[in-house]
Amino acid sequence: xxxxxxxxxxxxxxxxxxxxxxxxxxxxxxxxxxxxxxxxxxxxxxxxxxxxxxxxxxxxxxxxxxxxxxxxxxxxxxxxxxxxxxxxxxxxxxxxxxxxxxxxxxxxxxxxxxxxxxxxxxxxxxxxxxxxxxxxxxxxxxxxxxxxxxxxxxxxxxxxxxxxxxxxxxxxxxxxxxxxxxxxxxxxxxxxxxxxxxxxxxxxxxxxxxxxxxxxxxxxxxxxxxxxxxxxxxxxxxxxxxxxxxxxxxxxxxxxxxxxxxxxxxxxxxxxxx
Numbered sequence: 001x002x003x004x005x006x007x008x009x010x011x012x013x014x015x016x017x018x019x020x021x022x023x024x025x026x027x028x029x030x031x032x033x034x035x036x037x038x039x040x041x042x043x044x045x046x047x048x049x050x051x052x053x054x055x056x057x058x059x060x061x062x063x064x065x066x067x068x069x070x071x072x073x074x075x076x077x078x079x080x081x082x083x084x085x086x087x088x089x090x091x092x093x094x095x096x097x098x099x100x101x102x103x104x105x106x107x108x109x110x111x112x113x114x115x116x117x118x119x120x121x122x123x124x125x126x127x128x129x130x131x132x133x134x135x136x137x138x139x140x141x142x143x144x145x146x147x148x149x150x151x152x153x154x155x156x157x158x159x160x161x162x163x164x165x166x167x168x169x170x171x172x173x174x175x176x177x178x179x180x181x182x183x184x185x186x187x188x189x190x191x192x193x194x195x196x197x198x199x200x201x202x203x204x205x206x207x208x209x210x211x212x213x214x215x216x217x218x219x220x221x222x223x224x225x226x227x228x229x230x231x232x233x234x235x236x237x238x239x240x241x242x243x244x245x246x247x248x249x250x251x252x253x254x255x256x257x258x259x260x261x262x263x264x265x266x267x268x269x270x271x272x273x274x
Contacts, residue, residue: 005031009137011144021099024152027134033089039081044096046074053090057082069121073111093130105156109163120162124174129155180219227265234261
């Protein structure tokens with residue numbers, strides 16, 4: 001792990017959001033093997049999700065272990081510090097937020113001064129929500145803080161959801177990352193926030209399938225829709241779905257459906273004429 005790779009974004013908070021009780025002003029993604037923060041006390045809630053490595057968090061005079069898949073809170077107005085293990089380093093997503101609604105969601109997830117660390121595991125939805133939150137803060141529009149608040153709300157819901165049934169949620173959310181428009185496993189993994197091999201491993205562990213197998217199956221389902229609902233040629237459908245060779249697409253379709261794309265479309269047209 002590199003000693004320091006950091007992305008931090010922020011935007012001013014609209015006063016109305018503070019009155020509504022759910023806002024954030026800064027978030028980031030941080031990889032480090034030397035990260036350590038001495039005790040401090042701030043007015044905001046800090047939420048941190050460790051997706052690789054390990055470390056610790058200290059609230060008042062008590063220290064808690066943090067591992068890969070841990071999410072922890074530093075409540076407002078509580079002296080806290082945290083840092084990574086120098087041997088493993090860590091990879092963390094974090095956000096500073098505040099408001100009464102934030103407090104309520106954290107209570108629902110059983111995150112508090114007395115139980116500051118939970119272990120939802122590696123969860124695709126959580127990573128996606130942190131990523132979207134970071135992206136929302138990069139916007140230059142005047143409503144950026146509102147977009148960020150909406151992203152924060154999704155993150156808080158994901159945190160609560162992850163505490164209900166972590167394994168089921170993780171499996172479902174990894175599936176939600178599947179995008180048939182991705183052109184490679186590397187691109188698919190990048191959406192999840194994991195490396196290609198890490199994504200491949202946890203996807204197979206949690207779903208029992210290889211991610212590219214799922215992509216292919218969904219492409220073939222989409223092919224059925226295009227065959228029956230459009231006048232596109234077989235070649236055009238193959239291109240639309242990212243298959244470079246129409247003959248390969250046709251063989252793959254036949255293997256999965258028992259008939260060629262041409263025959264599948266023909267059978268449907270015949271059924272309409274009866």
